[in-house]
Structure formats: structure tokens, C-alpha cells
Amino acid sequence: KNQVEQSPQSLIILEGKNCTLQCNYTVSPFSNLRWYKQDTGRGPVSLTIMTFSENTKSNGRYTATLDADTKQSSLHITASQLSDSASYICVVSGGGYSTLTFGKGTMLLVSP
Amino acid sequence: DAGVIQSPRHEVTEMGQEVTLRCKPISGHDYLFWYRQTMMRGLELLIYFNNNVPIDDSGMPEDRFSAKMPNASFSTLKIQPSEPRDSAVYFCASSERTVLYEQYFGPGTRLTVT
Numbered sequence: 384k385n386q387v388e389q390s391p392q393s394l395i396i397l398e399g400k401n402c403t404l405q406c407n408y409t410v411s412p413f414s415n416l417r418w419y420k421q422d423t424g425r426g427p428v429s430l431t432i433m434t435f436s437e438n439t440k441s442n443g444r445y446t447a448t449l450d451a452d453t454k455q456s457s458l459h460i461t462a463s464q465l466s467d468s469a470s471y472i473c474v475v476s477g478g479g480y481s482t483l484t485f486g487k488g489t490m491l492l493v494s495p
Numbered sequence: 496d497a498g499v500i501q502s503p504r505h506e507v508t509e510m511g512q513e514v515t516l517r518c519k520p521i522s523g524h525d526y527l528f529w530y531r532q533t534m535m536r537g538l539e540l541l542i543y544f545n546n547n548v549p550i551d552d553s554g555m556p557e558d559r560f561s562a563k564m565p566n567a568s569f570s571t572l573k574i575q576p577s578e579p580r581d582s583a584v585y586f587c588a589s590s591e592r593t594v595l596y597e598q599y600f601g602p603g604t605r606l607t608v609t
Contacts, residue, residue: 417597424602424603425602425603426499426586426588426600426601426602426603427538427586427600428600429597429598432597472537472538480526480528480540480543480550480551480590481540481543481550481551481553483540485537485538485539485540486537487536487537488537
């Protein structure tokens, strides 16, 4: 069964600090992996997408990495800001919309 | 573009009542999706359409749920009769086929069934 596991479930960090969120998946075959940011009361917004051949992709202070061999991805946030407080969801695709498998997300709180 | 539009934003209803959620996708997007999000289960794909035709409804929990897309700019998700366990946030999303399955989500409808 395809699964996406995210850790930690929740995280509190001080403003200005860095943090790393983890995503492990068992989806096979693998097509691409996407990280979404979901602010409270809003729909998810895509941060990055990576295909099989990509190891790293950045979007401003967000850097995602992918190791397709170990089926792991991480999202690193640099110099956190209060606006980074949100849920971060990892989504893995096996090659079609029906194969999209969502993680339950990591809730990040950036404290002043 | 205004993005994906959903209505209502909040719905409170009593068990047994019919509930209809509405969605207007981004113009030009060929795909439309309905999701349900709860704390326990996260985001779950209920059904999706391609060019107004339902492609995969395997995520629809039971016959009480139905979805329609009468034209390219409008879709509904109906629950009849509603039950307390249907309480969740329901998201509509749309997508262009050529953009590596990127989906644009609406703001969601928070449904509470008492």
C-alpha cells in the first residue's frame, strides 16, 4: 500500500532559526514529489516539485531534497519567519492523479 | 484570475439534511478535484473530473456523496443525508494537465454536521 509518512508531527522553533522536515514514502512507481504549505484556514499552496532525477530544489528560503533510492525527502527552512508558521504537506505521485498519496503534514510554529 | 472559488466558506447543518458545496475552477484548467481534510486522516481525494467527466470516484466514502460537473466552470459536491462524521474541510482544486500535476486549491468549505 502506498504511504507517505512525515515527521515530526509538530515543531516549534524560534524566529530566525533553521529547521528540517522529513518525508518518507513507499509509493511505487515514483513520478514526482511535491511539498505544499498550508496556512491555517486556507488551501495548500505548492512550494516545490521534484522528479526522479532531481536531488535538490529551492524556492527562496525553502530547499527540498530528494533521495529516490532511500525514498526520503526533506524540506529545509532557512532563517525562519513568523509567516512560516503553517502545516507542510508532502505529496507523492506515482504518475497520475489517482496515485497521489498525501502525508498528514508537519505543523510548524515559529515563535518570536 | 481569482483562483479557485468555493462556496459557502462555512456550513453548519443538522444530521440528515442535504448539503451542497460549490466550486468554480480556474478558467482553462481541464481537471477538477474534490478533497476532504480531517485531523485524523489528512487530505483525501474524493473524486476528480477531466473535461467535466468523472474519472476516478473511488475515494467517495459512500453513496450519500455525489459530485457533478455540468460545465467547465462549475462543480458541486452533495451529501445526502449528512452525518456528524462528515464534518471536515472540503477543498476543491483544479489543474492543467501539462504542469506536472500541480493543483491549485480553493479556500475550502468548513462543514459541521450536528
